[in-house]
Amino acid sequence: MALQTVLLAVGRGDKDRVDALAETVTDIAGPAGATVVLAHVFGDDEYADVREKLDIAPTAEVTADDVAERYSTVREIRSTLDEAGLDVVVRGGVGDYGERVVELAEEESADLVVVGGRSRSPTGKAVFGSTAQSVMLSAPCPVTLVRGE
Template identity: 60%
Template sequence: MAIENVLLAVGPTDDERIEPLAGTTVDIAGPTGATVTLAHVFTQEEYDDVRDGIGVEDAADVTSDEVARRHATIRDLRDRMRDAGVEHEVAGRVGEHGESIVALADEVDADLAIVGGRKRSPTGKAVFGSTAQTVLLSAPCPVTFVRSDH
């Protein structure tokens, strides 16, 4: 299977995982010439906080894609993709993280989705749920899980 479209999905805690996420994405997309969609998924509360933090007063003035473009995590990832010569786009979504990532993978016709996370105990998964678990079980394509604690 040729990899033409890669979805790299990040959320509010992925700022600490930029290096491993970017490295994995470049290693996969660079040699194949794939286009990477850098996606930031926000809950409504996260979105409102980020939008306020970047100085947008009227929600009608900006789209979720634009808020994602302005977010520091996406800016850092864009710089790394640009430096590596990897073609990329940016998408922003507001909603539940796992479901939004699965929908985006379908929307961009991803051949591969990349998500980050950390090792969790079985109790932690049961109590808090897991975005990565939702994506791993429901994505319409293979998923690469990148741990920052390894």
């Protein structure tokens, strides 16, 4: 099966993994000519805070996709993916991170999901974070975990 769509899911904790995530997705999607769906999922409270920080009026009619497009981590990763010549689509979501990532993967018919994770202690390495684990167990396709430095 050829890769056509790679969903790169980023969240609030991925600021320190921007380079690793962009490099991994470029290495995977580039040779395959796959479209990258760059998805940022916001928690409910985080979404309101980000809208306020971006100076978006509470009554303004904007979508989660619009807010994700303006989010600094998304802009930084998108810039790197654009420079690599990849076709990139930005999607936003609001709610439970793991659930929304899986829903976006289903909506976009993703062939692969890429998520970030943090390094853990030797004992903790056998267990992924609850969000990454939720995505890995529920995603409709294979999942690649990119650990931070």
